[in-house]
Amino acid sequence: MKRIIAMCIALCTVMTGFAQVDSTGTQNEGDTIRVGGMVIIRSGKGADGKNGRHGISYRTRKVYKPSNVSTNWGIIDLGIANYVDNTNYGSAEAQAYAPGSNENYFDLKNGKSINVNIWIVTQKVNLIKHYVNLKYGVGLELNNYRYKAPIRYDDKPDANLTNPPIVTLDPEVALGNRHYSKNKLAADYLTVPLMLNFNFTPNRQRAFGLSAGVSAGFLYSARNKTITSDEGKRKAKDDFDLERWKLSYVGELSLGFLKLYGSYAFKSMYKRGLDITPYTVGFRISNW
Template identity: 55%
Template sequence: MNKNILLLFFLLMALPVWSQVKPDTLVIDGVTVIRDNEPDTVTAPEKKGLFKKLNSSISPKNFKTEWGIIDAGVSNYVDNTNYAGSGAQAYAPGINDEWLTVNPFKSQNVNLWFVMQHVNLLKHVVSLQYGLGLEFNNYRYKQPVRYNPSPGATLNPPILSLDQTPGRTYKKNKLATGYATVPLMLNFSFTPYRLYPFELAGGVSVGYLYASRNKTITSDEGKKKARDDFDLRPWKLSYIGELSLGIVTFYGSYAPKSMYKRGLEIAPYTFGIRFRPVSIFSKIEAN
């Protein structure tokens, strides 16, 4: 009898010790919280961020391909036209330096690069970058100018005019151009083994004008589109550049030669932000 009582006593004494051997585990809003044996101590697993750490490293490849790159920026131009000259007056009788003033906040540039490839040339520091894509430029005019499709039988006819119709107001007036473009650049990477790069690229691009139109929206006519080449140059040669800072890439282009074949000396340029899906997804932390 005494032995049984003594055994029961030791079992009751050991019960609190056994209950503290295994820590408590709770799940709160999908997060596992572990309570240690020590009083008032709570340990939670470290939560991962959306993107990988800034000091993450990579093993660069000799050949890299990116798909579906999108540019979003602004279109504008440098106007060196002599508006008093015979060429400008033949293209647009009565034109002055205010006719083709654009709204810089509404003149947009959007580019779609189907493919962009990088070929290593020197220790992943210097690489050749080339691709294929489409460039879209919208020039929103402040003045009610209109482009008129060129009649084929007339040599150097007037193309541009100022609409002075009484009572007519313009809600939108723009020239839209589309180019099929091939860029070629040398890329210099100052951090070739880092996931978040510091890169600078520069080169040239050649674009072919495949579409151009003048779109207007007025109070009495509504929406109208005039499609023609409007004596724009069919080819565009541009200096181009790209700057990559971690997850953000900036781009720019400048065509030193006028976009018009005659009359006007207007050199277009663009700049904006480049969205590179392959590069962005490679920096996202896996769950």
């Protein structure tokens, strides 16, 4: 009897010890006790997973340690493309580029203009204890601007004119001879971003922080694609007097799994006639 009582007292003492919280960092969570980075699990099974007299197993919790230089491949951005139109359509320059144009000429369809960025490779370099980092990379910036009006870009302007018209309003629509189901300008850039990154949680793989900087993009492809009732699919390929280089302010906001991005160009995307400054905003798919 004394042995049974002694065993009961010892068992109660052990169970009471497991139920307490150690102020030095030991915590009890039901059948789990955390001691710093070590986790002790109480169960009816031994550490080998079999029933036995050892009912305690140990597990060490992994701590994320970022490297000084990390590389990420294949980051994808999905968002909207839009612009701010400050063009003076009464000016001779605007009328030379788009005869008869007005404030509604280049209006975009709501929610139809998209931006997709494919960052081929991006690197992050530790500057100050992983709280401040330098981010840079290279990728493709793809923008599709979908128009409301039946405007057309001319890929074969009159070479005899100093500043030949580029954009015209399709007269066949007014005559009822043609209907547009798609009308877009695609402008694609090879882009290199450079940002300063502020990571508020450097020991978490899913960071909370922000990045800000600039990007330089080179226009490698531009085309006006239309689909009409009588012509079907039509593509006009040219630079359409778009600026070859696009410099932009860029930023990123990281909220764990959720990542947002945005960009705003320094100036108009056109060399002449139009004062249209593009911007983008959307979601970023990345494991950083």
